[in-house]
Amino acid sequence: MSLNIAPGKTNIGWIGTGVMGHSMVGHLMKAGFKATVYNRSKDKAAELLKAGAAWGDTPKAVAEKSDVVFAIVGFPKDVREVFLGDQGALAGAKAGTVLVDMTTSEPSLAVEIADTAKKKGVHSVDAPVSGGDVGAKNAALSIMIGGDKDVVDALKPCWEAMGKTIVHQGPAGAGQHTKMVNQILISTTMIGLCEALLYGYKSGLDLETVFKSVSTGAAGSKSLDNLGPRILAGNFDPGFYVEHFIKDMGIALAEAKKMGLSLPGLALAEQLYLSVQAKGWGRNGTHALMLALAEMSGVDWKGRK
Amino acid sequence: MSLNIAPGKTNIGWIGTGVMGHSMVGHLMKAGFKATVYNRSKDKAAELLKAGAAWGDTPKAVAEKSDVVFAIVGFPKDVREVFLGDQGALAGAKAGTVLVDMTTSEPSLAVEIADTAKKKGVHSVDAPVSGGDVGAKNAALSIMIGGDKDVVDALKPCWEAMGKTIVHQGPAGAGQHTKMVNQILISTTMIGLCEALLYGYKSGLDLETVFKSVSTGAAGSKSLDNLGPRILAGNFDPGFYVEHFIKDMGIALAEAKKMGLSLPGLALAEQLYLSVQAKGWGRNGTHALMLALAEMSGVDWKGRK
Amino acid sequence: MSLNIAPGKTNIGWIGTGVMGHSMVGHLMKAGFKATVYNRSKDKAAELLKAGAAWGDTPKAVAEKSDVVFAIVGFPKDVREVFLGDQGALAGAKAGTVLVDMTTSEPSLAVEIADTAKKKGVHSVDAPVSGGDVGAKNAALSIMIGGDKDVVDALKPCWEAMGKTIVHQGPAGAGQHTKMVNQILISTTMIGLCEALLYGYKSGLDLETVFKSVSTGAAGSKSLDNLGPRILAGNFDPGFYVEHFIKDMGIALAEAKKMGLSLPGLALAEQLYLSVQAKGWGRNGTHALMLALAEMSGVDWKGRK
Amino acid sequence: MSLNIAPGKTNIGWIGTGVMGHSMVGHLMKAGFKATVYNRSKDKAAELLKAGAAWGDTPKAVAEKSDVVFAIVGFPKDVREVFLGDQGALAGAKAGTVLVDMTTSEPSLAVEIADTAKKKGVHSVDAPVSGGDVGAKNAALSIMIGGDKDVVDALKPCWEAMGKTIVHQGPAGAGQHTKMVNQILISTTMIGLCEALLYGYKSGLDLETVFKSVSTGAAGSKSLDNLGPRILAGNFDPGFYVEHFIKDMGIALAEAKKMGLSLPGLALAEQLYLSVQAKGWGRNGTHALMLALAEMSGVDWKGRK
Numbered sequence A, B, C, D: 001m002s003l004n005i006a007p008g009k010t011n012i013g014w015i016g017t018g019v020m021g022h023s024m025v026g027h028l029m030k031a032g033f034k035a036t037v038y039n040r041s042k043d044k045a046a047e048l049l050k051a052g053a054a055w056g057d058t059p060k061a062v063a064e065k066s067d068v069v070f071a072i073v074g075f076p077k078d079v080r081e082v083f084l085g086d087q088g089a090l091a092g093a094k095a096g097t098v099l100v101d102m103t104t105s106e107p108s109l110a111v112e113i114a115d116t117a118k119k120k121g122v123h124s125v126d127a128p129v130s131g132g133d134v135g136a137k138n139a140a141l142s143i144m145i146g147g148d149k150d151v152v153d154a155l156k157p158c159w160e161a162m163g164k165t166i167v168h169q170g171p172a173g174a175g176q177h178t179k180m181v182n183q184i185l186i187s188t189t190m191i192g193l194c195e196a197l198l199y200g201y202k203s204g205l206d207l208e209t210v211f212k213s214v215s216t217g218a219a220g221s222k223s224l225d226n227l228g229p230r231i232l233a234g235n236f237d238p239g240f241y242v243e244h245f246i247k248d249m250g251i252a253l254a255e256a257k258k259m260g261l262s263l264p265g266l267a268l269a270e271q272l273y274l275s276v277q278a279k280g281w282g283r284n285g286t287h288a289l290m291l292a293l294a295e296m297s298g299v300d301w302k303g304r305k
């Protein structure tokens, strides 16, 4: 194979210009790639179009004009549609095209896309990210990549335009599996964070002072650093949506079940987050778990003095 | 009050020369404090005695010769015994003596000791630590302190000999409450760590490569940094004993119950750690949780290829 | 509509002659219905064929010769295949035929089958059962039925040949939803049963004597009555397969998630049963939960003296 | 030993004339026993005094006038006080007296009382009950008894006046352990009951019709029979107090911990019930768990149409 991907030379397609995708394709364009974009709601692509992106009417149309087609959409069913649907990218891709799914989605779907694509001589890579909207904006994402080594290597100029920690994890699906590891780590850490703050509050401590003692030692975590202060401030804006986190935990639990794993902590986390969503905070950030746990204990977190 | 605590001038007493206490009193001695020590098993004090410490036959005897009496023993019942028992430090303390409990113990017991001591004109401070054996050795502990401000301030030369992060958290008991916050944070984080590694392993990933992707981002934590590599290496030596962690979770749950809190994550963690202990790993480090969770999923972690 | 279902007159089709189906269609035949049967493994139908049943080579072939087609197969994917597949019953059904799924399966799939069937003028009813292999053998099942009232009523001679508690629960899907209620009730009851016996055993009680005290009072349950003695005897034969129970809990959790419910107890039960399966007891009865919980506590249940 | 316990002959003492005790001592009196009673709040004994009971000013005073002293009070600390306190029954008991604790209390405390009593030549038996206020009223309790066989046998006329299922479970503490088995059975059964009803409600089923399908089969339980209809009716009056149930689960978990058992289901139940209490329903019946679980899922159970 002689994939030669470079700014100026390679035409990029991009599907999904939401919170994350919007910044990410912007970096590719700034790096010199010509881009054709598509999004379900066209208005969210307006700025990119103004900045010089072309518009494709469907993922298929995007693929027809592109050498590499990226997507970062919402849920696995969206991934299926934009890659494998009648109007999906694969339908418009010629042999040698590269498909890159950056959505957090199902490992098995990543494998299915790769297998289906291969039959047409099309390459496919899964490359979910962590780092949030801030990481996307600052081109500081961690990108976890699954796919054939030569394709992953060839995409280096793209990865480097968007991220800082770029690791090839293995064959198709390995990127998604790695992202699941990431989400499992976060899920129960969030429970501990919220329960600990609830305990600290009820025991009469000053929580900012508590942070001074606990945040740099063995109990330290990125969740504590990033979300702890927002929880204290009563600011539950996303960040990362509760409903997307529920999607991720659902994927992880389903995969774990297939692999024969019993994960009681993750299962508890999913149910607690379903409570967060049921109470109307699904479009808040993941740290809104605090609100649901506080209510279980009869504490009005936002109204506390 | 005119507490004037300084090396050369102040006589220190120390009860409990185990993993933690041994290093800690050593730092005080190096800082110039004269020390009288006591430990249940005298042999664990041999090195300190050689280095110039005096021996007291009981906590009471220690207190009779000391201006400030520290203890870091095992369980709350030990704390009760060494401070409030017939042969305890309070029995030997004269007015103006300062008692300092650095064991991780019950907040309510800390209050009880402080109240009882006050009746004799004796000061009492609770000052549990985090940072582990390594932190103790390197005088890099985080010390979480509850007690009267002037006493806590007067002890500054002692704190600084042993720790790096020294924070006065509030009145008697506040140190212990803060330590509970610390332990709650760790407890479910440990579940996530082990479940995530189990998932990663079963999905065929190379876990060291996974660490590269996940450890610096939103999923990062001190638990992952410190214990992750030991888990991969199959090294479950303590560190921090499972049985001490169970003690701490038990205290936190009991306090939470008194305060009217529902903490499902912490409760699950305690039960999983009881499983670790039941299977014979109570004197291993807390990351031995991996072994119990692996067995629940039929995985022989140490024997994995 | 003028459905007139009666022995002698109505031709019955039956798909799935396993543990349950085998006995159930036997009762219909004994009641005078002529039956055509199909099963993936033909040998499991041998006895029925000898007793006078006809063989159909596919569910479609069965449907072509039948007025009412029943199925009780394994998993939802099997249900989909035997009803909606190319060689499925619907493909062979003429207008006026009645399809009856007695598998424990997805409520949403029941609705989908009913909607798809309706377009061909075919009736569809979901009618899962409880009562186990014993209930099937003794024609003493509880049958929980979803579908149009007139169709459900017309099937009365069939229901009465197989069951004792026959209740029309509502429209298509309502039978399956009711069965889910049934399984949710059982799932955490099983946890209590096993944890209680473990406690009783470890505290040195004689468990048969304990049963005398607890089984008739507020703690009494069918699970205790039926499965308690088998657990004591160390007999973990099915009964109802662990792997079928995992299927059912998975369906219930997925439906609950769609409905916005947080069910922490059911989620814990599923994970504990995944542990049972991971340890190799998936083809045992549901009371094999005992073995997994005992191992978590380091107890060798079967080897206890 | 020649214990000869009989109406007319034996003087009974009774401590604790609340919901349970009131009916129970009433039955003994009706059976012909002369009784001296004591209760913290004297007014709750008024009816009994009118019916001919004598009053004792303290448990000690009661014991001085009695051959057998029963108690059914609230919490273990009350048990300790009324038996072992300065003014407790043991202080007033002469050799040969029998102490009977019918409170649900700690097994280890039962052993401690028995051992302490033995030193004075006093007999002690633990005999907690199940069956609720209704069982107490109808003399239909299940009485679970721990103690020396001859003493337990001698008490037969008393047991038979109060209960229907009377079982000697073993030595001191065995009665309490058996009661713990009973409570563990109930705890997670209650979770299943509430989660199942929540599921049924949200899926649009008519719950009374659902009961017809599920209550007589494998999912049947006394909890479902007794508490299911009250939950549907929105009647959360006690029955058995949430706060007493929390006491019992706390005892069971503490004993289990001592015995090295991991009981994740019971631990979850305790936390959910702590939520019930935190939300203000501690003095409701145990089926108020429904209200807390419903709120976790954003459902207003009482206000549902």
Ligand SMILES: NC(=O)C1=CN([C@@H]2O[C@H](COP(=O)(O)OP(=O)(O)OC[C@H]3O[C@@H](n4cnc5c(N)ncnc54)[C@H](OP(=O)(O)O)[C@@H]3O)[C@@H](O)[C@H]2O)C=CC1
Residues within 6 Å of the ligand: B015, B016, B017, B018, B019, B020, B021, B038, B039, B040, B041, B044, B072, B073, B074, B075, B077, B078, B079, B081, B082, B102, B103, B104, B105, B129, B130, B131, B132, B133, B239, B240, B241, B244, B245
């Ligand atoms: N290790 C760690 O990483 C950390 C530990 N802690 C906490 O610090 C405490 C001590 O831990 P660690 O040093 O690891 O444990 P060790 O068991 O090594 O040390 C405890 C010491 O106290 C002595 N001791 C215990 N009870 C008594 C008593 N009744 N009278 C006299 N001496 C007694 C023991 O004597 P003997 O030699 O006879 O056993 C032992 O030397 C625990 O509460 C733990 O939770 C806190 C932070 C970190």
Ligand SMILES: NC(=O)C1=CN([C@@H]2O[C@H](COP(=O)(O)OP(=O)(O)OC[C@H]3O[C@@H](n4cnc5c(N)ncnc54)[C@H](OP(=O)(O)O)[C@@H]3O)[C@@H](O)[C@H]2O)C=CC1
Residues within 6 Å of the ligand: C015, C016, C017, C018, C019, C020, C021, C038, C039, C040, C041, C044, C072, C073, C074, C075, C077, C078, C079, C081, C082, C102, C103, C104, C105, C129, C130, C131, C132, C133, C239, C240, C241, C244, C245
């Ligand atoms: N056993 C019990 O106590 C109860 C079971 N149920 C439910 O009833 C269902 C059946 O259970 P049970 O009878 O125990 O299980 P079995 O596995 O014994 O029976 C299932 C039968 O269906 C056949 N089958 C499965 N898939 C297909 C297919 N795709 N095409 C054709 N035939 C197929 C199987 O064929 P093959 O012989 O080739 O495997 C088998 O004979 C399950 O959904 C279970 O949850 C409900 C209540 C109680």
Ligand SMILES: NC(=O)C1=CN([C@@H]2O[C@H](COP(=O)(O)OP(=O)(O)OC[C@H]3O[C@@H](n4cnc5c(N)ncnc54)[C@H](OP(=O)(O)O)[C@@H]3O)[C@@H](O)[C@H]2O)C=CC1
Residues within 6 Å of the ligand: D015, D016, D017, D018, D019, D020, D021, D038, D039, D040, D041, D044, D072, D073, D074, D075, D077, D078, D079, D081, D082, D102, D103, D104, D105, D129, D130, D131, D132, D133, D239, D240, D241, D244, D245
């Ligand atoms: N209710 C039920 O369904 C069942 C209850 N139980 C158990 O029985 C026990 C009693 O329950 P119940 O009768 O419902 O509760 P109540 O609170 O109605 O009764 C307890 C009685 O004991 C008295 N009492 C409590 N502490 C003391 C003390 N220190 N000194 C003197 N008297 C005291 C109380 O006095 P005061 O009037 O001042 O409060 C009260 O009259 C509990 O342990 C409970 O768990 C067991 C089975 C069923």
